[in-house]
Amino acid sequence: MSQVNDDKIPNNVHLADDKRLQRALEAWQPNYINWWKEMGPVGFQDDQVFLRTAISVESDGWANFDYVKMPDYRWGIFLADPVKDRTIACGDDFGKPVWQQVPGEHRNTLRRLIVTQGDTEPASVEQQRLLGQTCPSVYDLRNLFQVNVEEGRHLWAMVYLLHSHFGRDGREEAESLLERRSGDADKPRLLGAFNEPCSDWLSFFMFTFFTDRDGKYQLLALAESAFDPLSRTTRFMLTEEAHHMFVGETGVLRVVERTASQMAAHKVESPDQVRALGLIDLPTMQRYLNLWFSLSLDLFGGEVSSNAASYFASGIKGRAKEASHEDHIALSSSYAMQRFQDGRLTTDEVPLRNAMNEVLRDEYVEDCQRGVDKWNRAIAAHGVAFELTLPSRRFHRHVGIHSGMSFDRAGNLITSEEFAASRSDWLPTEADKTYVKSLMTKPVYDPKQMANWIAPPKQGIKGRPIEFEYVRHEV
Numbered sequence: 001m002s003q004v005n006d007d008k009i010p011n012n013v014h015l016a017d018d019k020r021l022q023r024a025l026e027a028w029q030p031n032y033i034n035w036w037k038e039m040g041p042v043g044f045q046d047d048q049v050f051l052r053t054a055i056s057v058e059s060d061g062w063a064n065f066d067y068v069k070m071p072d073y074r075w076g077i078f079l080a081d082p083v084k085d086r087t088i089a090c091g092d093d094f095g096k097p098v099w100q101q102v103p104g105e106h107r108n109t110l111r112r113l114i115v116t117q118g119d120t121e122p123a124s125v126e127q128q129r130l131l132g133q134t135c136p137s138v139y140d141l142r143n144l145f146q147v148n149v150e151e152g153r154h155l156w157a158m159v160y161l162l163h164s165h166f167g168r169d170g171r172e173e174a175e176s177l178l179e180r181r182s183g184d185a186d187k188p189r190l191l192g193a194f195n196e197p198c199s200d201w202l203s204f205f206m207f208t209f210f211t212d213r214d215g216k217y218q219l220l221a222l223a224e225s226a227f228d229p230l231s232r233t234t235r236f237m238l239t240e241e242a243h244h245m246f247v248g249e250t251g252v253l254r255v256v257e258r259t260a261s262q263m264a265a266h267k268v269e270s271p272d273q274v275r276a277l278g279l280i281d282l283p284t285m286q287r288y289l290n291l292w293f294s295l296s297l298d299l300f301g302g303e304v305s306s307n308a309a310s311y312f313a314s315g316i317k318g319r320a321k322e323a324s325h326e327d328h329i330a331l332s333s334s335y336a337m338q339r340f341q342d343g344r345l346t347t348d349e350v351p352l353r354n355a356m357n358e359v360l361r362d363e364y365v366e367d368c369q370r371g372v373d374k375w376n377r378a379i380a381a382h383g384v385a386f387e388l389t390l391p392s393r394r395f396h397r398h399v400g401i402h403s404g405m406s407f408d409r410a411g412n413l414i415t416s417e418e419f420a421a422s423r424s425d426w427l428p429t430e431a432d433k434t435y436v437k438s439l440m441t442k443p444v445y446d447p448k449q450m451a452n453w454i455a456p457p458k459q460g461i462k463g464r465p466i467e468f469e470y471v472r473h474e475v
């Protein structure tokens, strides 16, 4: 069992044994706290929040719940325990021992992957920093902060790797991770979806469902890495990530549940009637879904990718749950890739290694569909005739073989004029955003209350009642 050392920086990596590394990270720590205070949740830094904190990486011991002020959160470095005699899971070196140090020839690639992953973590905290001021309940407020502090810890996870394995370059990258800002024109975050505003709670729930789920799949692929410290750190991050997706899935579910139940109770159908009740109508939910699903699909990268092929070949990145696949070399098979060329849909056989982004995206889409099915069951249970659907993966794409063309929701090629004409049916309009925000102008800080537009959760946190004072907020 790996013990967590309660140093200045909690860790299970024996940080105290490496004084140089410890000093470097302790020098980075105050900059991190400054970043948190400047860019973290606005207006709640002095409140006591009922949060879980890792105290060990064992399945029953890593989550310790207690009140803590967010700037005092014990952000630390936790790696899943090593797997004895672990071997490379895929690619040209399949079956050889994994690397405890970064091989020189893979140094730049690994650094770029770690920086790209690391950049998303503080980015999402920045995107969500104002949401506390419009929260639908104290329960939700606490969940937001739980997600935020854990994204902060994920930054720590990546910064640890940069500091411990990439020398001066790594330390410089760790500083830059605190300097870029989500949505900033001069110093934006590295990936598109992490520069989009996430300024209302419907967007937050869609983000944690769709965009955090991209994170889950990237982490699953990195958990297969031949670079063992990266594998171990991402395996532990996945345990935290599961909560973020729970927040998204149940968040959307509760909005859908509330709308559908009230549509049935008041016998109303049209979006205007639903809005008159102060609820989010289902077509608006669909437009938000279309937006966040398509933005999140872009995060997987190009469908045909020589980078993806070389990550797989070198064992740097595998597929999600690589062991569940049969052929870990993937040199003799191909992937049937559909694309539009000269206005016609064609199917190309792409070497499987070059299609690894698409393989990961396939699993992601399937996982998303599972959540959508759940939401639809909640709608149907109230006898409301409406189904949420995932749009085609060609719809509204800005990265890869479908970008630069226009498609309808079903994936049919259309002109950009046709897209523009239907845009307001498919993606949130300014009026939609204004309406959704108008429901959230008054935050709910009374633990006994819940905003009108969302159903209460099924249960509270860690055995506490739903009305528990999860955040002690002085108004």
Ligand SMILES: [Fe+2]
Residues within 6 Å of the ligand: 121, 150, 151, 154, 215, 241
């Ligand atoms: Fe994360």
Ligand SMILES: [Fe+2]
Residues within 6 Å of the ligand: 151, 212, 215, 241, 244
């Ligand atoms: Fe997350």
